[in-house]
Amino acid sequence: MTERATISLKVLEGLYAVATGKLTHVNNGSCPDILEGALIRDDECLACKMLDAVDIQMREAGVALPAQVTSASV
Numbered sequence: 001m002t003e004r005a006t007i008s009l010k011v012l013e014g015l016y017a018v019a020t021g022k023l024t025h026v027n028n029g030s031c032p033d034i035l036e037g038a039l040i041r042d043d044e045c046l047a048c049k050m051l052d053a054v055d056i057q058m059r060e061a062g063v064a065l066p067a068q069v070t071s072a073s074v
């Protein structure tokens with residue numbers, strides 16, 4: 001991967017917490033999963049808010065989400 005974008009350390013910490021399972025989704029129906037897809041977010045879920053922050057910074061940097069995230073199949 002050679003593409004680079006600036007990301008705040010706070011957002012990176014949040015992403016790391018979600019990725020390692022330190023911060024888990026509430027899973028009340030609107031969190032990303034195999035049924036709902038990768039791009040859905042729950043406004044009441046802190047893990048989803050962390051992913052939202054990543055989404056925003058990637059969008060602002062003009063970086064597209066990886067194809068494995070945006071594709072319909074897993």
Ligand SMILES: [Zn+2]
Pocket residue numbers: 024025026027030031032041042045046047048049
């Ligand atoms: Zn969630």
